[in-house]
Amino acid sequence: MSAKGLEGIVAAQSSISSIIDGVLTYAGINIDELAENASFEEVVYLLWHGRLPKADELAQLKKDLAENATIPEDVIALLKASPEGNHPMAVLRTAISALALYDPEAQDMSREANLRKAIRLQAKVGTVVAAYHRIREGKEVVAPCPDFGLAQNFLYMLNGEEPKQIAIDALDTALVLHADHELNASTFAARVTVATLSDIYSGITSAIGALKGPLHGGANEAVMAMLEEIKDPANVEEYINEKLAQKVKIMGFGHRVYKDGDPRAKHLRKMSEKLTSITGQPQWYEMSVKIDDMVTSKKGLKPNVDFYSASVYHSLGIPRDLFTPIFAISRMSGWTAHILEQYENNRLIRPRAEYVGPVNAHYVPLEER
Numbered sequence: 393m394s395a396k397g398l399e400g401i402v403a404a405q406s407s408i409s410s411i412i413d414g415v416l417t418y419a420g421i422n423i424d425e426l427a428e429n430a431s432f433e434e435v436v437y438l439l440w441h442g443r444l445p446k447a448d449e450l451a452q453l454k455k456d457l458a459e460n461a462t463i464p465e466d467v468i469a470l471l472k473a474s475p476e477g478n479h480p481m482a483v484l485r486t487a488i489s490a491l492a493l494y495d496p497e498a499q500d501m502s503r504e505a506n507l508r509k510a511i512r513l514q515a516k517v518g519t520v521v522a523a524y525h526r527i528r529e530g531k532e533v534v535a536p537c538p539d540f541g542l543a544q545n546f547l548y549m550l551n552g553e554e555p556k557q558i559a560i561d562a563l564d565t566a567l568v569l570h571a572d573h574e575l576n577a578s579t580f581a582a583r584v585t586v587a588t589l590s591d592i593y594s595g596i597t598s599a600i601g602a603l604k605g606p607l608h609g610g611a612n613e614a615v616m617a618m619l620e621e622i623k624d625p626a627n628v629e630e631y632i633n634e635k636l637a638q639k640v641k642i643m644g645f646g647h648r649v650y651k652d653g654d655p656r657a658k659h660l661r662k663m664s665e666k667l668t669s670i671t672g673q674p675q676w677y678e679m680s681v682k683i684d685d686m687v688t689s690k691k692g693l694k695p696n697v698d699f700y701s702a703s704v705y706h707s708l709g710i711p712r713d714l715f716t717p718i719f720a721i722s723r724m725s726g727w728t729a730h731i732l733e734q735y736e737n738n739r740l741i742r743p744r745a746e747y748v749g750p751v752n753a754h755y756v757p758l759e760e761r
């Protein structure tokens with residue numbers, strides 16, 4: 393018997409993050425503690441090294457990330473040459489794959505080189521997303537500022553002005569919450585790819601492709617589309633009842649592993665409440681809460697990480713189709729950590745399929761078919 397969707401299959405051992413009894417930890421530290429206290433850079437170090445950085449190690453990581461944040465002119469030219477109307481995730485997938493062509497260490501499989509490439513990928517992914525957005529808006533690309541952290545730099549490169557502290561803090565917390573999540577679909581895709589001993593860029597390109605889909609990272613964009621379609625809290629009841637009657641999935645709800653709620657959602661819910669009130673657009677939060685109450689009571693499905701992150705990102709002034717690329721900016725840390733771990737103790741990942749096709753079939757010559 394096959395396990396459809398590999399449900400319940402333990403396909404790897406990992407010491408990067410765990411989901412045990414509905415509790416998510418990164419290297420054993422509860423996500424709640426990290427969301428309250430850690431910076432995204434501390435989490436990046438934690439995922440790569442299995443422990444929190446000391447002050448000098450954190451300073452060095454920040455310096456390395458800042459020094460590697462620029463992207464080659466050729467990649468900017470590639471972004472400029474991208475046909476209009478493409479989804480930023482498709483552009484990101486292409487641009488990250490292209491970055492490999494400009495990395496002289498792309499094929500060096502030593503741990504040291506792979507760690508350096510992980511730094512480059514983490515440093516550059518936000519630059520690519522922001523640069524593409526500026527280009528499609530017909531604006532000048534903004535170079536990264538060497539004094540800024542990842543969250544601050546992303547908002548700065550996106551908008552061309554220094555972001556407010558509250559926006560930096562909110563994005564930083566969102567990045568912490570999305571950084572890793574055990575053997576989710578995109579991380580699995582990355583591990584499958586590099587388990588053939590292919591390079592880290594190939595693994596990340598696979599991961600971005602997997603994250604793009606609406607059942608995975610693409611859900612946060614779909615949630616915002618739903619909120620915009622509903623428009624007003626007064627319309628929630630009719631809209632949700634109709635969708636449930638049509639057996640249409642409500643984006644941002646349900647999870648393969650959590651059946652009793654996603655521990656990340658409560659942090660994003662709080663952030664959504666605060667940010668939507670500051671921006672004077674509380675309707676996004678109110679609608680979200682109404683949808684949450686209805687889907688929870690009628691379907692027994694709880695919101696996942698993507699549900700409240702939609703109104704959080706919207707409140708930060710981020711366009712809807714950049715929500716999933718922001719997920720990718722954060723998850724780059726987890727993907728690269730998993731790739732490094734896979735290389736450390738590699739075996740080809742090659743499951744079997746249960747064959748359900750015809751048997752004893754025969755070749756029929758073309759003229760007799």
Ligand SMILES: CC(C)(COP(=O)(O)OP(=O)(O)OC[C@H]1O[C@@H](n2cnc3c(N)ncnc32)[C@H](O)[C@@H]1OP(=O)(O)O)[C@@H](O)C(=O)NCCC(=O)NCCS
Binds near residue numbers: 642
């Ligand atoms: C996350 C998800 C892909 C998990 O999928 P899964 O473990 O394969 O679960 P299934 O899709 O088999 O769902 C099991 C049942 O719950 C229902 N269900 C699951 N998620 C639902 C949702 N968001 N809205 C309505 N019904 C849902 C399914 O229709 C199915 O019902 P059925 O048994 O009557 O056919 C799924 O819950 C989903 O599609 N959610 C919406 C997309 C999303 O938010 N993704 C981000 C995940 S972090």
